[in-house]
Amino acid sequence: MKSRTVAACRAALLMVLTPVFFTTAWAEDTTLPRGEFASIFPKAANFVEKTAELTPEQVASIEAEIETKLRPEDLKPTFHIAFGEDGKPVGLVLLLTAEGPNGAISGGVGLDMTGKVVKVEVHKHSEAAGIADETFLKQFSGKGVEDRFKVGEDIEPVVGAQAASRAVALMPKKTLAISYALFLKRPDTPEEDVAETYEPEDLKEVMMMMKDEYDLIRAYFQSGKNSDKEAALKAAKQLEKYTKFIADFEPPKNPNDTEGYTYFRKKFDDAIREFAQHLETEGISKTTQKQWREIVELVNTTHLRFSVEEIDLDEDLN
Numbered sequence: 001m002k003s004r005t006v007a008a009c010r011a012a013l014l015m016v017l018t019p020v021f022f023t024t025a026w027a028e029d030t031t032l033p034r035g036e037f038a039s040i041f042p043k044a045a046n047f048v049e050k051t052a053e054l055t056p057e058q059v060a061s062i063e064a065e066i067e068t069k070l071r072p073e074d075l076k077p078t079f080h081i082a083f084g085e086d087g088k089p090v091g092l093v094l095l096l097t098a099e100g101p102n103g104a105i106s107g108g109v110g111l112d113m114t115g116k117v118v119k120v121e122v123h124k125h126s127e128a129a130g131i132a133d134e135t136f137l138k139q140f141s142g143k144g145v146e147d148r149f150k151v152g153e154d155i156e157p158v159v160g161a162q163a164a165s166r167a168v169a170l171m172p173k174k175t176l177a178i179s180y181a182l183f184l185k186r187p188d189t190p191e192e193d194v195a196e197t198y199e200p201e202d203l204k205e206v207m208m209m210m211k212d213e214y215d216l217i218r219a220y221f222q223s224g225k226n227s228d229k230e231a232a233l234k235a236a237k238q239l240e241k242y243t244k245f246i247a248d249f250e251p252p253k254n255p256n257d258t259e260g261y262t263y264f265r266k267k268f269d270d271a272i273r274e275f276a277q278h279l280e281t282e283g284i285s286k287t288t289q290k291q292w293r294e295i296v297e298l299v300n301t302t303h304l305r306f307s308v309e310e311i312d313l314d315e316d317l318n
């Protein structure tokens with residue numbers, strides 16, 4: 001039996017941004033060392049590489065937004081998601097190429113979690129030196145999807161390099177358009193609870209969501225910090241909501257044991273509800289510690305009975 005690597009679930013934290021994320025076909029993750037994009041996110045602990053594939057509809061809407069065609073390599077963008085020391089995503093970097101008057105201009109764009117440009121970098125080009133200069137590039141920092149990125153309007157070009165400046169300005173605009181098409185929320189969309197609109201495709205997807213919440217609670221018990229309590233409490237309430245999706249899917253092991261499956265799901269639902277109530281008033285107490293231990297035991301028993309694959313919920317601690 002293969003032991004599942006659940007470390008990848010961490011990256012699924014980004015999923016909470018919007019339900020649109022769920023329709024994105026992400027390829028396997030690769031974890032990169034912290035130094036990789038340190039010039040853009042110096043405080044990141046590590047980066048996770050995620051590749052998505054744009055649907056024809058997404059391509060059409062992005063091209064309409066950026067008023068030009070995407071390049072073939074843009075259709076399968078690879079995001080480098082930056083994670084802080086606390087394991088939470090702090091932003092992303094997209095490497096891209098634009099066509100300048102003297103050939104390809106390659107660079108990278110960093111966005112924070114609110115969809116604002118952190119930094120634009122130009123790595124290789126055959127244009128005037130000024131297009132890779134801080135003076136020109138810092139104009140992009142802090143801009144977002146509502147900005148035009150139009151040379152001569154909100155962007156001052158490098159003197160004598162109007163077309164190359166336009167090509168560079170397209171990089172952050174394109175990064176924003178692609179990121180919003182895939183998973184960032186438009187600023188004018190009202191805040192909504194992911195669990196309310198969530199339509200999981202399979203049980204594994206539900207479990208990935210639950211694992212993210214589980215990790216937040218675990219982090220609170222480990223740190224004991226009051227500042228982590230709110231996140232843990234919210235996570236416990238989210239777990240309660242996600243439990244209802246479990247019933248929509250048959251387990252891969254013992255699928256005929258519907259009675260047992262319902263029993264464990266209900267037991268988990270009751271236990272997590274009670275735990276959330278105590279957590280709210282008591283924080284970390286003997287009771288909540290005991291309740292949490294019992295919940296973990298219950299989940300482990302459930303997994304042994306209904307999952308073909310061995311699941312070690314704390315594997316990413318090793």
Ligand code: HEM
Nearest residue numbers: 006203204207210211214251252264265268299302306307
């Ligand atoms: C805090 C609660 C829980 C967490 C953090 C959790 C986490 C996980 C993880 C990480 C996986 C592996 C997913 C993968 O292969 O990609 C998994 C699989 C699974 N879990 Fe859970 N789980 C929880 C509660 C439950 C409950 C309450 C049930 C059922 C009553 C359940 C049933 C299953 C089953 C059947 C699988 C196998 C899915 C498959 O291979 O298709 N889990 N879970």
